[in-house]
Amino acid sequence: xxxxxxxxxxxxxxxxxxDNVTFSIEPNExxxxxxxxxxxxxxxxxxxxxxERPTDGAIFxxxxxxxxxxxxxxNNFRRRIGMVFQDFRLLPGKTVYENIAFTMEAAGRTDxxxxxxxxxxxxxxxxxxxxxxxxxxxxxxxxxxxAIARALVNEPDVIIADEPTGNLxxxxxxxxxxxxxxxxxxxxxxxxxxxxxxxxDSLGKRVIAMDKGRVVRDDKSGKYF
Amino acid sequence: xxxxxxxxxxxKRVIRTGFFNFSRNGTVSLASxxxxxxxxxxxxxxxxxxxxxxxSLAELRDKIDVNVTFAPTASEADILEIxxxxxxxxxxxxxxxxxxEEALTAFKERHASDxxxxxxxxxxxxxxxxxxxxxxxxxxxxxxxxxxxxxxxSALSKKxxxxxxxxxYFQNKTAIDRLTSIxxxxxxxxxxxxxxxxxxxxxxxxxxxxxxxYIAKDEISVMRLVGASTxxxxxxxxxxxxxxxxxxGILTLVLFLPLTYWLGGATESFFTGFNIFSYYISNxxxxxxxxxxxxxxxxxxxxxxxxxxxxxx
Numbered sequence: 082x083x084x085x086x087x088x089x090x091x092x093x094x095x096x097x098x099x100d101n102v103t104f105s106i107e108p109n110e111x112x113x114x115x116x117x118x119x120x121x122x123x124x125x126x127x128x129x130x131x132x133e134r135p136t137d138g139a140i141f142x143x144x145x146x147x148x149x150x151x152x153x154x155x156n157n158f159r160r161r162i163g164m165v166f167q168d169f170r171l172l173p174g175k176t177v178y179e180n181i182a183f184t185m186e187a188a189g190r191t192d193x194x195x196x197x198x199x200x201x202x203x204x205x206x207x208x209x210x211x212x213x214x215x216x217x218x219x220x221x222x223x224x225x226x227x228a229i230a231r232a233l234v235n236e237p238d239v240i241i242a243d244e245p246t247g248n249l250x251x252x253x254x255x256x257x258x259x260x261x262x263x264x265x266x267x268x269x270x271x272x273x274x275x276x277x278x279x280x281x282d283s284l285g286k287r288v289i290a291m292d293k294g295r296v297v298r299d300d301k302s303g304k305y306f
Numbered sequence: 307x308x309x310x311x312x313x314x315x316x317x318k319r320v321i322r323t324g325f326f327n328f329s330r331n332g333t334v335s336l337a338s339x340x341x342x343x344x345x346x347x348x349x350x351x352x353x354x355x356x357x358x359x360x361x362s363l364a365e366l367r368d369k370i371d372v373n374v375t376f377a378p379t380a381s382e383a384d385i386l387e388i389x390x391x392x393x394x395x396x397x398x399x400x401x402x403x404x405x406x407e408e409a410l411t412a413f414k415e416r417h418a419s420d421x422x423x424x425x426x427x428x429x430x431x432x433x434x435x436x437x438x439x440x441x442x443x444x445x446x447x448x449x450x451x452x453x454x455x456x457x458x459x460s461a462l463s464k465k466x467x468x469x470x471x472x473x474x475y476f477q478n479k480t481a482i483d484r485l486t487s488i489x490x491x492x493x494x495x496x497x498x499x500x501x502x503x504x505x506x507x508x509x510x511x512x513x514x515x516x517x518x519x520y521i522a523k524d525e526i527s528v529m530r531l532v533g534a535s536t537x538x539x540x541x542x543x544x545x546x547x548x549x550x551x552x553x554x555g556i557l558t559l560v561l562f563l564p565l566t567y568w569l570g571g572a573t574e575s576f577f578t579g580f581n582i583f584s585y586y587i588s589n590x591x592x593x594x595x596x597x598x599x600x601x602x603x604x605x606x607x608x609x610x611x612x613x614x615x616x617x618x619x
Contacts, residue, residue: 130531152536159533170528174330186319187534189312231532 082108082270083129083239088138090124090294098124099135100294106272111265113281114274116291122274125291126243130162131155160188163232163269167244169224171216171231177203178212181231188235202230206260222253229260239270246277254280316538324545334518335550341514342554342601343561345507349600350558352500353593354566354582358573359496361580363489370446370482372475374456376436378406380469385437388456392441395455397448404438436471446486449475508604515547515608519616526616540613547609551601558597562586 083106090099099121106112114122127133129140131147140147142158150158164170171180178199185195203209206226216224225245232240242261246254258280265271275281281288290298328335376385385403392401404412410433417423427434443449453475475482519526522543529539563586570583586593 132531156533156535159531164531170524170531172525172528174327174522174525183529183534184532186316187529187532187538189316192315 084141091136111286120291121294163237163240165242165245167247202234320541323542345511346558348507372441374439375471399444400442402440409435512608516612519612543609547605551605555598555601
């Protein structure tokens, strides 16, 4: 489903962010990517989202080379992926409802579908009572749940969660991980990057460990070393 | 949804989002409208001062003419012949014939209070004044060639007898030349000032809108990452830019009413026959079109140009 084929990324200042990385992710997998800061986790995700181009190698999604797509096709591709960030990245000028509706509008969904699906997905993350609030009126945990709802609403093939619990307390961290697990159980690929040893150990799912731009370990049901 | 339905749905969403963004970012919107207001007022004032300049220059031009005074002995037929040949010159706009009698009547009227002159006229018994051709050229710089034509051509003498007494161009030459050059440089200066002022005010408006989009740059990158298309991201910003332009345009047109009314009396006494308030009212549609079109164009174009930078992801 997702295949990184000998991918390298060297920035103009000669720093090597990724060095000949190869791995694949199958449908229904839950993959955690771990490693110290600067290991190349964020670069990996940026390349996958076509925010940046690899210096060498290629990334395939369903047999399609992502970096051979034109702008319009990239937009369509991104609509099949849900993103969750450490800093939430909600649109501050829009209410909770509008933040989620925007993603559906961008995907060309009808008003009826939006009116029906937004309350439903907010119900899934237990935020129905905050539907008309602005992001500034929410706690960190609530913001992250809105972000997850936004990532989910277009029923994506892949959810990418980049350090989603980095700014959350243990209770909210637990909630977010449970939601991600539930999403994976329903058949969506989840790619999670994290520093949190507790999360990795409790998940018992596949772990890819990175260091200095290389994959140093790839365990089917790994632990955080 | 069909493609057509999708287009209208998207347009509706873009416009609605634009209005939401305008009203929710109250302070930013207010500041942008005020800056745009200054820009549009500058453009409006430029068009007013253009009109004032045009009118005062036209008045000055109108004051310049050349009088050809004929000898009292010259026959009316000869004079009319010269009038015809003058009228056939491309430089000449208008030639007015003032007969000897009319010249005398005008002279008497002018000196009605001067008994000594009137008495001297009576003493002479006959009309000492020659007929006059008053020549107006299309452009002040063309008087020289008109005067040369009169002086060199066969017009000057008829059967060896000079019938033209004098041409006042040669007495007024310096004054006419100076006035011509003043008019020309005022024209040029006005044009240059217009361009510079308009450019500066447009740049300031552009920069303000650029700042409002800079504030939203993180938002734009998030929109990109959820797969929104360029037009769908750009649209609401363009709508907001147009709203800035329309609101500022309406405010400008309204503010010009008391402003020109207040200045109306002063302009009327300074430039004879020109009242800026009546000029504004009688040219309202044209001025309103210019102001509104400038506002909408500056708003929309600034948004499109400013947002391009953040859409590269």
